[in-house]
Amino acid sequence: MRILLVEDEKGLGGAIREHIASEGHAVDWFETLSDASASLTTTNYDLILLDLLLPDGHGLDLLARIRSAKNSVAVIILTALDQISDRIKGLNAGADDYLVKPFDLGELSARIIAIQRRLYADGTGMLTLGNLSIDLTNKIILNEGEPANLSSREWAVLERLLRHKNSIVAKSVIEDALYEYGAEVESNTVEVYISRLRKKIGKTSIETIRGIGYRMKV
């Protein structure tokens, strides 16, 4: 997934960024509301991790602006304010979840997985697709009963295709899901990953749309 992290504590921000990047997500990290806000106008994120007390304002203001713009991106609030009133305010403002600092990074992963499940509109986290059985929670994929081991980048590509199954996913969109802003990739990385995925999960499941991108059929 492409994730926007808004957190002004450098130590915590770095740790979060590293942790979720290691799980195969692309993370853009900003320390101020204005920077995050600017990035939101140019990039489509799947999830925002939002601290509340920031140097240039309150996170709930950003959240309110996001929701008033009818943007339904998932938002998890991260904050030290463990008072119930703030929690309620956050959820009222349209947050999807809430983590009280200090929190365990494993706990954060669990919330992210829960969000993912919601994105796939499937409570179980299991997905069946032709010969494939996909367990998003545990990152297990079975091809005709045989397990296929995917690397984290391979998962990221597959995930992106599944998010838009039956629709065409532009090559640039897949690239966006892999690399955070500024990472210049000049070669055919996406093609290579598609190739590897096909080798592992079967040739037929991913269709090439020449000149545009790829499509995963149900």
Next chain:
Amino acid sequence: MRILLVEDEKGLGGAIREHIASEGHAVDWFETLSDASASLTTTNYDLILLDLLLPDGHGLDLLARIRSAKNSVAVIILTALDQISDRIKGLNAGADDYLVKPFDLGELSARIIAIQRRLYADGTGMLTLGNLSIDLTNKIILNEGEPANLSSREWAVLERLLRHKNSIVAKSVIEDALYEYGAEVESNTVEVYISRLRKKIGKTSIETIRGIGYRMKV
């Protein structure tokens, strides 16, 4: 679709042109209002992508002239002016949509598809036509349940016929939808594409009007 792009930033203009051309549209790109204006008198566009701040004037002036000439072509405004007042001015002047720079090219595609849907007067983007089920958004066409893979040029031709279904579409109009200005096509390209389409979606769906063009029947 045949699209007129008015944008004076060379980098952005090139990127937009390339992106939408790759989706099968024909793009004419001009950097000034006067050039765009001149082209409008000779060509029928389906959509205009209009920057506001141009070297020889303000885009809204062109828009106003277009609308006062009762030309109902779709217009999407592209501009860095993200102030509400400009947005309102643009929509009041008769723009169909509005994109604030910098924007994601995928976002632009989405808006173009939305415009397309409006042109077909069908909110769903789905179309049924005899044995054919057509999903314009995802570019999927089923012929008696069997998927037919169309190339982007083939889509462009089909799209043009659908836009005027039950009416006669002149051969030159189809050619205009395929090629931007200056592209010289000297042979019977349109006939060839009609032939290819018929092979893929069935002989009966496209009728030849000798000496004029073609017609797609409901």
Next chain:
DNA sequence: ATAAACCTGACAGCAACCTGAACAGTCACT
């Protein structure tokens, strides 16, 4: 019957795409 318009199979050029291989970096384990 004739000419004009149209249809369609074939083909070459080209860009997009695929994929095996190479290689450096990372990680777990010793």
Next chain:
DNA sequence: AGTGACTGTTCAGGTTGCTGTCAGGTTTAT
């Protein structure tokens, strides 16, 4: 520190599929 397995990235050569063109056949109008 050394080792081996694994991962991410790049490159190069091969393959595929799209495109515009043409030639020869077929249909249509007069």
